[in-house]
Amino acid sequence: MLANSESGYGLVSVLLHWLSALLTILLFGVGLYMVGLSYYDPLYHELPEWHKSVGVVLALLSLFRVVWRVLSGPPAPLAEKRWQGAAARLVHATMLALLILLPVTGYFIVTAEGKPLMVFELTLLPALLELTPNQTDLVGRWHLWGAWALIGLAALHAAAALKHHFIDADRTLIRMLTIKGQ
Amino acid sequence: MKTKMGYAFSMAVIGAALLTSGLVQAADTYKMDTKGSHAFIQFKIQHLGFSWLLGRFNTFEGQFVLDDANVEKSSVKVDIDVASVDSNHAERDKHLRGKDFFDVATFPKAGFVSTKIEKTGENSAKITGDFTLKGVTKPITLDATYIGGGKDPWGGYRQGFEATTQLKLKDFGIDYNLGPASEVVDIYISVEGIKQ
Numbered sequence: 198m199l200a201n202s203e204s205g206y207g208l209v210s211v212l213l214h215w216l217s218a219l220l221t222i223l224l225f226g227v228g229l230y231m232v233g234l235s236y237y238d239p240l241y242h243e244l245p246e247w248h249k250s251v252g253v254v255l256a257l258l259s260l261f262r263v264v265w266r267v268l269s270g271p272p273a274p275l276a277e278k279r280w281q282g283a284a285a286r287l288v289h290a291t292m293l294a295l296l297i298l299l300p301v302t303g304y305f306i307v308t309a310e311g312k313p314l315m316v317f318e319l320t321l322l323p324a325l326l327e328l329t330p331n332q333t334d335l336v337g338r339w340h341l342w343g344a345w346a347l348i349g350l351a352a353l354h355a356a357a358a359l360k361h362h363f364i365d366a367d368r369t370l371i372r373m374l375t376i377k378g379q
Numbered sequence: 380m381k382t383k384m385g386y387a388f389s390m391a392v393i394g395a396a397l398l399t400s401g402l403v404q405a406a407d408t409y410k411m412d413t414k415g416s417h418a419f420i421q422f423k424i425q426h427l428g429f430s431w432l433l434g435r436f437n438t439f440e441g442q443f444v445l446d447d448a449n450v451e452k453s454s455v456k457v458d459i460d461v462a463s464v465d466s467n468h469a470e471r472d473k474h475l476r477g478k479d480f481f482d483v484a485t486f487p488k489a490g491f492v493s494t495k496i497e498k499t500g501e502n503s504a505k506i507t508g509d510f511t512l513k514g515v516t517k518p519i520t521l522d523a524t525y526i527g528g529g530k531d532p533w534g535g536y537r538q539g540f541e542a543t544t545q546l547k548l549k550d551f552g553i554d555y556n557l558g559p560a561s562e563v564v565d566i567y568i569s570v571e572g573i574k575q
Contacts (some may be wrong), residue, residue: 236557245470310469330462333473334484 198378200269207269207378213262214373217296218351220255224248225348250317251309256300263293272377275361275369285357286349295347302340309333380526406446406453409538409572413440417539417571418457428560434466436489444536444574450498455506459489472505479555494518506542512551519544521568536574543567 200207206214231244245278274282307314309326309332316323328336411418421435441457462483464475476483493508502525510519521542528538544566548554 236555306473307469310465310467310472314467326456330464330472330476330483333469334462338471 198376200378201272202377202379203370204376204378205272205275205372205377208376210269210271210378211373211376213258213265217258217262220251220258221296221347221351224252224255225344228344246315246318249303249314252300252303253314253316253322255296259293259296259300263297266293272372275367275372288354288357292347292350292354295343295350299340299343299347302336303344305336306333306340309336405448406434406444408442408444408575410575411439411441411443411457412537412571412573413438419569420457421566421567422564423555423567424564425560427558432466434464436461436463437465438463441570442575443570445572450504451496453493453496455491455493455496455508457491459510461487461489461512480553481513489513491519499500510546511547513553515551517550519546521566526569531573537571538574539571541567541569 198207201210212287227244227248231240231248234241234244255369274285304314304322305328308322309328310326313321313323358373359372361367362371400466418439418441418459419435419441421433423431423433426432436459438460439457441455443455444453446452461481462476464472464481467473475481479504481489489510489512491508491510493506497505497507499505499522504523504525506521506523507518508521521544523542526539526541526561529536531537546564546566548557548562548564
């Protein structure tokens with residue numbers, strides 16, 4: 198039920214996948230929108246706080262995803278062609294890497310001058326190291342480019358899933374929507 | 380306007396200097412002590428009209444030529460690394476470095492070069508010069524005051540000044556809306572120069 202089986206995904210993997218997808222899209226949209234807000238917008242302070250807090254939640258979720266992948270490996274691959282399997286694995290690995298790297302860069306933007314990162318006005322993540330202004334701006338650009346890369350790969354990933362579902366008529370998409378764990 | 384008496388006095392000073400040293404040493408060059416951080420460029424701007432926000436530029440270099448006998452012949456030059464803006468808040472500083480404000484990627488340097496110095500009192504002067512920020516160069520005037528000077532305990536010779544001015548952000552292409560109370564920024568400069 199919880200863990201993945203040879204033929205399908207368990208509840209944990211399915212929940213992690215769709216929750217990650219939802220939070221990634223929300224964080225991307227809010228992130229792009231919030232940096233364009235005027236100073237007098239009521240959400241000028243609120244959205245960045247939300248982005249940081251939810252970003253930390255997604256970071257923890259992604260770390261757990263890595264652990265879960267080790268504990269409960271994915272079901273047997275569906276791909277018929279070898280290049281399809283390799284492409285899928287490359288895209289999945291890159292997306293997971295970005296899901297870890299994006300919050301790390303975000304953390305360094307917030308803590309660049311030694312102040313802690315506040316999560317839901319409760320917990321403080323202390324600053325580990327101070328960055329120079331140039332380093333901070335560089336990390337900021339990585340955060341933006343990384344976000345676009347993640348969304349681009351996610352779009353490719355979704356397009357591939359839809360292609361498998363509607364054109365190849367195989368179980369790729371169904372498999373992530375049904376729980377067949379052990 | 381310089382008086383005849385003042386002119387005669389200047390000549391007398393220069394003459395005395397010539398006699399005592401055998402050299403014409405009309406003016407000395409001083410390097411601002413940014414290394415020892417006895418030089419500050421600070422700014423303050425209203426926040427919503429409710430309080431003052433303070434910040435500074437951490438990295439800059441400057442020098443002045445001080446002509447004691449003829450202050451009008453003195454000059455000053457400062458080069459500021461704009462990316463070093465520091466308002467004690469990482470995300471605000473990042474915003475200030477960005478396109479909404481200083482756009483340091485395109486305009487990394489700001490600077491001031493004096494063009495005219497007018498003595499206004501015993502220890503005060505108006506320093507007019509060209510100030511460059513965000514690629515815009517405009518004349519501004521600093522109200523400067525002499526604080527003190529003399530031998531330091533380590534074998535050097537120092538002179539110190541403070542100066543204030545006000546800048547309109549819009550004059551330098553910064554039109555991000557911070558509200559009507561926050562269109563003008565006050566600049567405070569305190570520098571100590573070491574004689575070269």
